[in-house]
Amino acid sequence: MTGRTDGPSLRLITAGAPRPGQVWPCLDDRQRAWLTQAVEQTRHTPERIEAVFPAVGRRCGRAPLRRPDRLGLVHGTIDDAARLELLLALPVPVSASVLIGLYRHGDTGERRAVLRALPWLELTPAKCSMLAGAVVADALRTNDPRLVAAALGPAARLIGDDLWHDGVVKTFYLDIPLAAVADLEQRADLELARKVLHLVHERVAAGRDAPVHVHRILDLFPKLMPSPALLIELEAADPRRRAAAHRVVFPVEHGR
Secondary structure (H helix, E strand, O other): OOHHHOHHHHHHOOOOOOOOOOOHHHOOHHHHHHHHHHHHHHHHOHHHHHHHHHHHHHHHOOOEOOOOOOOOOOOOEHHHHHHHHHHHOOOOOOOHHHHHHHHHHOOHHHHHHHHHHHHHOOOOHHHHHHHHHHHHHHHHOOOOHHHHHHHOOHHHHHOOHHHHHHHHHHHHHHOOOHHHOOOHHHHOOHHHHHHHHHHHHHHHHOOOOOOHHHHHHHOOOHHHOOOHHHHHHOOOOOHHHHHHHHHHHOHHHHOO
16 A cells, blocks of 8 residues: 555545435436435444345436536546445445455445545544555446546545556547546556557557547657657658657647
């Protein structure tokens, strides 16, 4: 564990995590009544969460909390926010084994909700360590953009830099907006930039465009660009490679 992995530090960055109370204005009367009852049941009988947690999507809806965020990759979904209310009703401190159980036995929506709720739960450093491997690292090993995006929100403060680097690079393969990555500018380092540049080199060498948003990371380390390999690609015999290199070396000319 690093200095980023204590429970309270998760709350420093909350982009990508639905906030407590955020769901209620999104619900109609019937949905609100059901969730109110489910929260009360969970508060008085914590074991009830195993029954009500899976029903949230059907009862409260799965729409994104913000409409431009079509899949809820950046800001989360209504069911994420509703499940947060259930998790907040659990006894404090929240049991890591309960969270891991809900994650392991849940569908994608349930797993995503556990990830997005972590910033708001009272967790000891020991529990953070357990959740880092059993939940956050597990989500980053998948190729599901909904799970990867949720794991790269504030929950990513539980994991070390190497795994975080790999997760950020994966966003380019899965078309996840970098806006889903919490604390990107503060945490990005030279090693991440080099991994992103390696991805750019692979794409250009194949005559394919580099992902549009790579410059958000590469621009933080201007000495890396343009790399010698990209300058060579500007003179490549293959016109597709030349064009791809030109678009990444001179992004402004191409409206990027």
